[in-house]
Amino acid sequence: MSNFTNSPLIVHTRISPNRNSPRNQPISKLTVHHFAGVATIENIGNWFAQSSVRASYNYGIGNDGRVALYVPESDRCWGSSSPANDNRAVVIGLSNSATGGQWPVSNAAWNSLVRLAVDICRRNNIPRLWFDGTPNGSLTHHAMFTNTLCPGPFLLNRFNLLCKEVNRQIETTGEYILFVALPGYNSSADALAGRNPRTTKQPGRYYVFNSTTAGAVNITRVRGVPGSWINGNLNIDPGNSAAVFRVQVGAFRERANAEALQIRVRNAGFDAFLVNDNDLFRVQAGSFSVRANAEALLARLRSAGFNDAFINVGHH
Numbered sequence: 001m002s003n004f005t006n007s008p009l010i011v012h013t014r015i016s017p018n019r020n021s022p023r024n025q026p027i028s029k030l031t032v033h034h035f036a037g038v039a040t041i042e043n044i045g046n047w048f049a050q051s052s053v054r055a056s057y058n059y060g061i062g063n064d065g066r067v068a069l070y071v072p073e074s075d076r077c078w079g080s081s082s083p084a085n086d087n088r089a090v091v092i093g094l095s096n097s098a099t100g101g102q103w104p105v106s107n108a109a110w111n112s113l114v115r116l117a118v119d120i121c122r123r124n125n126i127p128r129l130w131f132d133g134t135p136n137g138s139l140t141h142h143a144m145f146t147n148t149l150c151p152g153p154f155l156l157n158r159f160n161l162l163c164k165e166v167n168r169q170i171e172t173t174g175e176y177i178l179f180v181a182l183p184g185y186n187s188s189a190d191a192l193a194g195r196n197p198r199t200t201k202q203p204g205r206y207y208v209f210n211s212t213t214a215g216a217v218n219i220t221r222v223r224g225v226p227g228s229w230i231n232g233n234l235n236i237d238p239g240n241s242a243a244v245f246r247v248q249v250g251a252f253r254e255r256a257n258a259e260a261l262q263i264r265v266r267n268a269g270f271d272a273f274l275v276n277d278n279d280l281f282r283v284q285a286g287s288f289s290v291r292a293n294a295e296a297l298l299a300r301l302r303s304a305g306f307n308d309a310f311i312n313v314g315h316h
């Protein structure tokens, strides 16, 4: 079971006795209710504080848009009349802005719902919110499980819009290939300025979580979850650049021998590639415009056991 966290968006906490601790399934869903009344988060908290009510949500959103926690995400709330759903879901209940009819909610409450849903999906690695009117979707509602009007026509009519808004924010924009090892940073500004490196991002395939026009890229291994910022301007494609400092691990007349070494280098965590020229298949692990970068990679290759690696200075 993963480590559970709670949303940083909460401004009020009133833990309800109506829950099972811990939940018995990982979080993979979101369930949205309406409160069937106009309420503050304090009102909702007082209601669920009564054990006789035998009901709760994980989070409540008041008519003014403020967000409260009633059942920690580690625990199963009693929200949807379905243990199978509630053990898998983070359950959110919204105050209405008026009673009866469409059971509307305020713009402030709606905006908080979108923000909270994005936050829940990101922290729990829910890759995409989808709703098909059945309990199979990652977005569910109360009336799927029992005879109720909840979540009301207003919210139900916006379930597809909620999916669209949330997915626009959590889905990544494509793949990113990192050709060379680069330092990873906590912010785009640090990445571009080369300040406060936090980690080293190894060559390989990533998703783009975010990017700036100045060339900073937030790359991630987990779709929809933020990773580290790198300076994408330094990510020089060794096969398509004016780089001149090549790190060569070996050279062979037989292609099969070169491919075998390429696999060993890749298995050691380097992004090796083959270059075929002058009847030789060369196995190279990097190509740089800055010599110091090539030397750093050379040192790592040698300490990984590739003692014959060397820097080949050439021109394009």
Ligand SMILES: [Zn+2]
Binding pocket: 033, 034, 079, 142, 148, 150, 151
């Ligand atoms: Zn409900």
